[in-house]
Amino acid sequence: MSEQTPALRLEGIVKTFPGVRALDNVSFSVMPGEVHALMGENGAGKSTLMKVLGGIHQPDAGQIIVGEQPVVMALPLEAKAKGIVFIHQELSLAGELSVAENIYLGELPRKRLGLVDWATLYAQTDAILERLKVGFDARTRVGDLSIANQQMVEIARALTVDAKAVIFDEPTASLTDAEKVVLFDVIASLQAQGVGIIYISHRMEEIFKITDRISVLRDGQFRGTLKTAETTEEDVTQLMIGRKLDLSRAASDHELGDVALEVRDLSCGKLFNDASFTVRYGEVVGFYGLIGAGRTEIAETLFGLRDPSGGHILLDGQETRIQSPADAISKGISLVPEDRKEQGLVLGMNCRDNMTLPQVDDLKAGPFVAEGAEIAIFDQYRDKLDIRTPGWRQIVGNLSGGNQQKIVIGKWLSMRPKVLIVDEPTRGIDVGSKSEIHNLIRELAAQGYAVIVISSEMPEVLHVSDRIIAMYGGRITRTFGADEVTEDSLIQAISGISHAAEPRPQAS
Amino acid sequence: MPPTAEHKASPSGRTESWFARLNITGLLARQGILVAFVIFMIGFTVANERFLDPDNVMGVIRSSAILGVMALGVTFVVISGNLDLSVGSMMSFSTIVVLDLHDKIGPALAIPAMFAMTLCLGALIGFLVGYLRLNSLIVTLGMLSAIHGLTLTYSGGKNMDIADKEGTWFGVFGQGDAMGIPIPILLFVLLAALLGAVLSKTPFGRKVYAVGGNGVAATFAGIRRARLVFCCYLISSFCVATAGLIQASRSLGSQNTVGQGLELEVLAAVILGGASLMGGAGTIFKTVIGVLILGFIQNGLLLVGLQFYVQYVVTWIIIILAVWLDIAAKRGKLWSPIA
Structure with a gap:
């Protein structure tokens, strides 16, 4: 087997942009039937490399070799024709059309007179779906499918050509743990069919679970290929960021304060029921569960975005009602929302204006906004959070994900809240920034903030939390x-197993 | 293929090099309106030497004042991410009401009464769009027709005239001047300065940009979006009332369709100035520029000898051009198959 020719080989790829050497002599190859991880921090050159591979950019030097043939891809469509297929993070499907129509979009089989040959279309599609062993058929409306199944449609689209290499770009970003299993099965079956797979992800557990080899890019340079079985997360991380990363458990070594927030039997329709918990000053409480378990909804209720259908909220021991986000803010609750681009930031606005938005009413000099005070706030949190931006005038949409997230965190810290709720603090952020944000959360607790962290990533919850609340189906299970x-007991708690089958009393 | 200006400077593809900014299509895309305006001005001046005559220039500004005052208010609505197509027929309403009340209760009471009634209309739209979250296009398009009907009902279908045109001071808003400057221009400039400061300097103005830029994020920042949208429509109706006052005062009589079609010209001026129909971008200063460009082009076409009715076609062409360049500026190219 080791004498095989690679499915896809890159040799000495160089790509420069004015002022930047984005790719500097990058070479690596993926064998047929191999899952090869490509890792690197944001800005390391992964995207540029993929764009070169996809025919969007032309390399300044170097060769792309598919099978035994050097190829030149002048246009995006040529990559697919040559057997290189991309599964992107963002899905590009037409929700109102059927699975079959989406898969063959632009190349629907025709009868004479130009009418669509539905029989052939459905037969061909079902044949492909058969290979993927999915639970839906060619006629299903794509909009009715889960995100994971929509991704399967994207993969099915890739299989309409004789794919030599399939590139997955952060495929699990929006999948639940259960859905990931299905995706990994599909990847395994592609592997068994001799397809070479390039797997791009920030998530170490996945990389170590499904890949054979790992190649690392840093600053546009190839840093080496490791055999997954013979390496560790620490080694890979060190190769990626050029230093060691502390991922040990970090429970508080400081004294906890009084109870800041107490929630009793809080319910909101069908979203969650009878949630009771406390958060103390100086404590980080992690909420862990599957998507749809009710974690985000609890946060949104505490922030006044949803009306509870029952229960009590106590701040500093005083019962309170939170009627709107403005009300929550004035009572000292801040929420760093799940989706920073949709909910956290006005992308077209500059850094300063975004950061001071919730308090702009209070920053007044006469009738006008006190811009000096705003700049002072921005400077303070830029330094405190190490936000890398040329200045406050920079449009937020131009910053990297990690820096954007820090702007959102800075925005809420500058409100000096009692309770800080952080929903998915590191989604879509590279490893280096991730650990900075984790350290920041620990630091905030040490400074006396009461912090709630909601996360779908187990290592994250384990790393930052003093206590972990597990949810399943709208209820707190443990x-x-x-x-x-x-890890085992946590997985049981969030999949509903311990809820029914574990009679032992909860420690409290 | 060597890297071209099209391939942006950094691997992230976001920031552009100074070189990319210098290219001609980029410049045209960014400053297209100004470039077109300069070409128009030169053309008109060559075609008719009276075009840049101080009297003509003053005349253009003066006749743009009514449109301009309305455009100031609509700028708030557009930046907050909504539309207001009702301003034309609302202006007819204000004009007719104030003329009618002038003879019934006297000008000193008629003016505040008219303002109150017009603000009520603005409040209704603000309630429907802000609090009930109905689509602003549908609401204001419906209001365009509803207010028109209201005006006709109110006036009994007749045109309105002040009985004693000699014996009233009411004409001062449309015909008077102070220190040699016509009052309509003065009102336009004062209102522009006031609203410009509100939009660019106050917390309220900042929140207008935030709500238009990303309404969800604004809500998450504790901004009361419904109230803010409501206020934008109030500002818009206040401006309409002012425009109606100038219009009524100018001729002391009016047809009940006087504002018909103005809503599109107002929108054209606002977009010409560079406010984004998506919300979140634009300024009062740019809107004033847009108003003047529109006024000068229409005046120039008349001086060149084109029929008045051709203006409708030209206005439409200018709107299309403005929208195209607005999109082109965002993608840095005049045409692109995606986004």
Whole structure:
């Protein structure tokens, strides 16, 4: 097997942009039937490399070799014709059309007179879906499918050509743990069919679960290829960021304060029921569960975005009602929302204006906004959070994901809240910035903030939380103290297993 | 293929090099309106030497004042991410009401009464779009027709005239001047300065940009979006009332369709100035520029000898051009198959 020719080989790829050497002599190859991870921080050159591979950019030097043939891809469509297929993070499907129509969009089989040959279309599509072993058929409306199944449609689209290499770009970004399993099965079956797979992801657990080899890029340079079985997360991370990363458990070593927030039997329609928990000053409470378990909805209720259907909220021991986000803010609750581009930022606005938005009414000199005070706030949190931007005038949409997230965090910290709720703090952020944000969360707790962290990533919850609340189906199934949590018990708690089958009393 | 200006400077593809900014299509895309305006002005001046005559220039500004005052208010609505197509027929309403009340209760009471009634209309639209979250295009298009009907009902279908045109001071808003400057221009400039400061300097103005730029993020920042949209429509109706006052005062009589079609000219001026129909971008200063460009082009076409009715066609062409260049500026190219 080792004498095989690679499915896809890149040799000495160089790509420069004015002022930047984006790719500097990058070479690597993927064998047929191999899953090869491509890793690197944001800006390391992964995207540029993929654009070169996809025919969007032309390399200044170097060769792309598919099978034994050097190829030149002048246009995006040529890559697919040559057997190189991309599965992008963002899906590009027409929700109102059927699965079959989406898969063959632009190349629907025709009868004479130009009418669509539906019989052939559905037969061909079902044949492909058969290979993927999915639970839906060619006629299903794509809009009715889950995100994971929509991704399957994208993959099916890739299989309409004789794919030599399939490139997955952050495919699990919006999948639940259960859906990931299905995706990994499909990847395994592609692998078994001799397709070479390039797998781009920030998530270490996945990389170590499904890949054979790992190649790392840093600053546009190829840093080496490791055999997955013979390496560790620490080694890979070190190769990626050029230093070591501390990922140990980080429970508080400081004294906890009084109870800042107490929630009793809080319910909101069908979204969640009878949630009771407390958060103390100086404590980080992690909420862990599957998407749809009700975690975000609890946060939104605490922030006044949803009306609770029952229960009590106590701030500093005083019962309170939170009627709107403005009300929540004035009572000292801040929410760093799940989706920073949709909910957290006005992307077309500059850094300063975004950061001071919730308090702009209070920053007044006469009738006008006190711009000096705004700039002072921005400077303070830029330094505190190490936000890398040329200046406050920079449009937020031009910053990297990590820096955008820091702007959102800075925005809410500058409100000096009692309770800070952070929903998915590191979604779509590279490893380096991720650990900075984790450290920041720990630091905030040490400074006395009461912090709630909602996350779908187990290592993250384990790393930052003092206590972990597990949710399943709108209910809190278990609360774990720092020393009693294990990965297994956590998985059981969020998949509803411990809820029914584990009679042992909860530690409290 | 070597890297071209099209391939932006950094691998992230976001920031552009100074070189990319210098290219001609980029310049045209960014400053297209101004370039077109300069070409028009030169052309008109060559075609008719009276075009840049101080009297003609003053005349253009003066006749643009009514449109301009309305455009100031619509700028708030557009930046907050909505539309207002009702301003034309609302202006007819204000004009007719104030003329009618002038003879019934006297000008001193007629003016505040008219303002109150017009603000009520603005409040209704603001309630429907802001609090009930109905689509602003549908609401204001419906209001365009509804207010027109209201005006006709109110006036009994007749045109309105002040009985004693000699014996009233009411003409001062449309015909008077102060320090040699016509009052309509003065009102336009004062209102522009006031609203310009509100939009660019106050917390309220900042929130207008935030709501138009990303309404969801604004809500998450604690901004009361409904109230803010409501206020934008109030500002718009206040401007309409002012325009109606100038219009009524100018001729002391009016047809009940006097504002018909103005809503599109107002929108054209606002977009010409560079406010984005998507919301979140634009300024009062740019709107004033847009108003003047539109006024000078229409005047120039008349001086060149084109029929008045051709203006409708030209206005439409200018709107299309403005929208195209607005999109082109965003993608840095005049045409692109995606986005």
